[in-house]
Amino acid sequence: MRRAVLLLSAAFAGLLLGLGVNSSAFAQDAFGVRGTLENQQDEPVAGVSITVSDASGTEIATVESAEDGTWAVPLDAGGDYVVTLDESTLPDGLVVRNGRPELEVHISSDRTVLFPLDTQVVGGAGPGGDEPSTSGGDATGDPDGESSDDGAENGENLGEIEDEGGATRAASLLVSGLHFGLMIALAAVGLSMVFGTTGLTNFAHGDLVTFGGVMALLFNISLGVPVWVAAIAAVLLGAAFGWVQDWGLWSRLFKRGTGLVSMMIISIGVALLIRFATLFFVGGERQRYDEYVGQKPWDFGWLVIAPKEVATGLIALAVCVAVGLALVFTRLGKATRAVADNPSLAASTGINVTQVVRLVWTIGGALAAMSGVFLSISDGVKFDMGQHLLLMVFAAVVLGGLGTAFGAFVGAMLIGVFVQLSTLVIAPELKYVGALAVLIIIMLTRPQGILGRRERIG
Amino acid sequence: MDWHFVLSQALTQAIGPTMLVYALGAIGLNLQFGYTGLLNFGQAAFAAVGAYGLALSVATFGLPFWWGIVVGLGAAVVLALLMGIPTLRLRADYLAIVTIAAAEIVRRLFRATVWAEHTGGSDGMREFSDPFFNLNPFPKDASWTFAFVSMDGGRLTVDFGLFDLQYSNRDLWVMTVGWALIAVFLVIIGLLVHSPWGRVLKGIREDEEAVRSLGKNVFAYKMQALAIGGLIGAVAGFVYALARANVQPDTFSTDFTFYFYIVLILGGAARLFGPVLGAALFWFLYNILAQGLSEAINSGLISPEVMNQTQVGPLVFFLLGLGMVLLLIFRPQGILGNRRELMLDVR
Numbered sequence: 001m002r003r004a005v006l007l008l009s010a011a012f013a014g015l016l017l018g019l020g021v022n023s024s025a026f027a028q029d030a031f032g033v034r035g036t037l038e039n040q041q042d043e044p045v046a047g048v049s050i051t052v053s054d055a056s057g058t059e060i061a062t063v064e065s066a067e068d069g070t071w072a073v074p075l076d077a078g079g080d081y082v083v084t085l086d087e088s089t090l091p092d093g094l095v096v097r098n099g100r101p102e103l104e105v106h107i108s109s110d111r112t113v114l115f116p117l118d119t120q121v122v123g124g125a126g127p128g129g130d131e132p133s134t135s136g137g138d139a140t141g142d143p144d145g146e147s148s149d150d151g152a153e154n155g156e157n158l159g160e161i162e163d164e165g166g167a168t169r170a171a172s173l174l175v176s177g178l179h180f181g182l183m184i185a186l187a188a189v190g191l192s193m194v195f196g197t198t199g200l201t202n203f204a205h206g207d208l209v210t211f212g213g214v215m216a217l218l219f220n221i222s223l224g225v226p227v228w229v230a231a232i233a234a235v236l237l238g239a240a241f242g243w244v245q246d247w248g249l250w251s252r253l254f255k256r257g258t259g260l261v262s263m264m265i266i267s268i269g270v271a272l273l274i275r276f277a278t279l280f281f282v283g284g285e286r287q288r289y290d291e292y293v294g295q296k297p298w299d300f301g302w303l304v305i306a307p308k309e310v311a312t313g314l315i316a317l318a319v320c321v322a323v324g325l326a327l328v329f330t331r332l333g334k335a336t337r338a339v340a341d342n343p344s345l346a347a348s349t350g351i352n353v354t355q356v357v358r359l360v361w362t363i364g365g366a367l368a369a370m371s372g373v374f375l376s377i378s379d380g381v382k383f384d385m386g387q388h389l390l391l392m393v394f395a396a397v398v399l400g401g402l403g404t405a406f407g408a409f410v411g412a413m414l415i416g417v418f419v420q421l422s423t424l425v426i427a428p429e430l431k432y433v434g435a436l437a438v439l440i441i442i443m444l445t446r447p448q449g450i451l452g453r454r455e456r457i458g
Numbered sequence: 459m460d461w462h463f464v465l466s467q468a469l470t471q472a473i474g475p476t477m478l479v480y481a482l483g484a485i486g487l488n489l490q491f492g493y494t495g496l497l498n499f500g501q502a503a504f505a506a507v508g509a510y511g512l513a514l515s516v517a518t519f520g521l522p523f524w525w526g527i528v529v530g531l532g533a534a535v536v537l538a539l540l541m542g543i544p545t546l547r548l549r550a551d552y553l554a555i556v557t558i559a560a561a562e563i564v565r566r567l568f569r570a571t572v573w574a575e576h577t578g579g580s581d582g583m584r585e586f587s588d589p590f591f592n593l594n595p596f597p598k599d600a601s602w603t604f605a606f607v608s609m610d611g612g613r614l615t616v617d618f619g620l621f622d623l624q625y626s627n628r629d630l631w632v633m634t635v636g637w638a639l640i641a642v643f644l645v646i647i648g649l650l651v652h653s654p655w656g657r658v659l660k661g662i663r664e665d666e667e668a669v670r671s672l673g674k675n676v677f678a679y680k681m682q683a684l685a686i687g688g689l690i691g692a693v694a695g696f697v698y699a700l701a702r703a704n705v706q707p708d709t710f711s712t713d714f715t716f717y718f719y720i721v722l723i724l725g726g727a728a729r730l731f732g733p734v735l736g737a738a739l740f741w742f743l744y745n746i747l748a749q750g751l752s753e754a755i756n757s758g759l760i761s762p763e764v765m766n767q768t769q770v771g772p773l774v775f776f777l778l779g780l781g782m783v784l785l786l787i788f789r790p791q792g793i794l795g796n797r798r799e800l801m802l803d804v805r
Binding site: 201253256258260261262264265266268269270271272273276277279280283284387391394395398402427429430432433436437439440441443444447 | 495497543544545548550551552554555556558559560562563566567570571572712713716719723765768769772773775776778779780782783786787790
């Protein structure tokens with residue numbers, strides 16, 4: 001239930017942003033603010049006093065949450081109100097997780113205000129779903145909180161509820177878009193190079209991302225090593241996993257002469273295998289590492305960002321640049337590009353195509369695992385995180401041009417920024433729809449992508 | 459542990475309402491993928507627009523039931539045009555990516571809270587199936603016995619000793635309609651693929667350029683195959699929505715499409731009866747594994763430390779995924795298929 005509440009809050013943070021458009025749609029009868037207080041075990045929290053005052057600070061009413069955790073304050077007129085939770089009345093140990101017991105809300109219809117309660121404070125810029133949020137109208141949440149993925153997905157959810165200046169919000173979104181773009185890029189380079197060298201569209205690549213996140217979780221939680229050690233281990237295991245996949249499965253299939261369509265469907269089977277194995281061992285809950293969860297963000301006034309985002313972003317950028325330089329200047333990199341260009345011609349000039357493909361799988365696996373670890377540091381591990389990222393990766397790769405490493409990078413950055421900035425005008429829950437629509441429009445107008453060449457589409 | 463129960467459950471499901479959904483969806487996919495070679499990874503979207511077309515028309519806009527069916531089918535054709543126009547001129551893997559993206563767009567739009575008052579958001583919709591069940595000829599409270607077939611309070615039991623099949627009167631009505639639809643579509647597809655039109659489709663699958671050089675409009679043929687397959691997918695969506703008496707956006711995820719592929723490959727692509735056999739076998743295997751494992755845990759045969767009830771689902775799907783991979787590697791033609799027909803390639 002706590003998860004459901006979080007997802008609800010995240011989803012409705014989005015609703016809030018789009019409220020100007022759809023507030024008229026909600027029923028106007030029961031008018032006021034209401035909410036339910038629950039601790040992280042989903043038990044209702046009673047006897048907590050909540051004060052509602054109007055914009056000038058005049059108190060309108062103070063209520064206590066009932067036995068079932070619910071509270072409600074009826075209001076006469078719409079406008080801006082401040083809802084304050086008195087933290088001294090909370091049971092021992094409980095705090096408002098995001099450290100923001102005071103919320104400003106704009107009331108235009110019946111409105112739900114949720115305070116996430118927990119035993120520890122999470123940084124205000126904490127990712128997806130940790131923001132308190134308000135929602136209009138009937139709260140239709142996911143009953144089991146399991147299948148819901150929109151709001152809390154990928155930590156891109158900037159559920160600020162204060163109405164910040166448009167420019168500030170745009171700056172925050174731009175930065176988080178760049179970060180998201182780098183995460184996509186890490187995964188996209190591998191996918192695109194595997195396609196370039198072998199022709200295989202690997203639908204299991206998203207689950208390599210999950211694999212990285214899960215391996216780091218294993219090291220961090222089960223073995224108790226620090227996150228940075230776990231991250232390195234996960235990347236190495238990701239590389240090994242990529243190598244093993246090519247050694248044990250894909251290279252053998254190529255030797256057998258299995259058709260590319262069959263291999264594509266096999267990759268779907270592999271994706272199902274990895275995903276359900278993860279679900280079997282890890283469970284369906286979103287799990288977090290034991291460090292950097294409640295990191296205090298840096299506040300620059302125009303931009304609030306958690307140090308972990310800066311660190312992971314910079315590492316990702318450095319890695320992308322290193323891969324790019326290696327592709328341009330090293331012998332192996334040149335060989336890789338040659339194979340991607342024309343495998344038969346590359347083979348006839350003495351390049352060992354099998355080894356190059358093996359290398360591409362290894363690097364691709366490592367980069368995907370790194371992307372998974374970084375995403376998990378921001379918003380935890382979930383068994384289907386890679387599946388949802390995969391579509392963004394496809395959008396990036398197609399936008400940049402299938403089979404080109406640099407195109408994948410450019411496409412990833414564009415998609416990441418586009419996805420985030422689009423939330424300025426559309427509801428955040430629909431931001432992925434926008435990115436996927438871009439994918440289809442690119443197909444219609446320039447199917448070879450930005451950096452691809454026309455003949456690739458055959 | 460109760461083998462009789464496990465076997466009965468699995469066999470009941472193997473020809474039951476859910477299996478019909480997989481069979482219908484895979485029949486549509488068979489025309490697209492099996493006969494034409496179109497890698498449609500968005501069959502779930504066709505089922506979704508069918509189901510939601512019906513549910514929205516009846517529950518939200520109050521249209522008559524038959525109008526709902528028309529709206530659902532119309533939506534499937536529109537979706538086929540939207541998906542096909544940008545991609546059918548491109549190579550197969552582009553179609554795969556676009557269809558998977560389109561299916562995800564459709565699912566996210568249906569679960570969006572922005573218009574949740576019409577679509578129900580992630581909760582989905584109900585209260586649209588009454589007109590369908592009002593037509594149900596199977597009485598709710600009939601009780602009779604004839605040899606090993608008995609009807610008790612609207613519940614049909616067919617007792618074979620080793621196992622029995624049990625269906626409620628609602629199941630029976632869904633099954634009657636569903637099996638009739640399967641028969642109709644099999645006849646239609648059978649006639650279509652043996653017509654000159656169908657031979658062009660197979661030609662496109664084998665060598666698109668050769669067909670084009672014969673002066674055929676390949677794009678039009680592919681579009682027709684995509685639309686007809688999508689219509690059958692929408693019918694699968696109708697049956698799914700009516701059998702469960704609700705629609706929920708998250709059931710139409712990409713995994714739903716992948717299960718259609720497992721069904722099709724298991725039975726044998728490009729074979730008329732492949733999808734039906736595949737669906738029966740797929741759903742039988744799923745149920746016997748899931749029920750068997752859960753019974754084994756309940757009876758203590760598998761200790762709770764090894765696995766618990768919530769892990770049964772993932773394990774079964776893991777095994778089915780493994781089966782799909784092994785099948786494609788070692789027997790890509792499935793049970794009924796012809797190996798030479800499935801040497802597809804995109805380059």
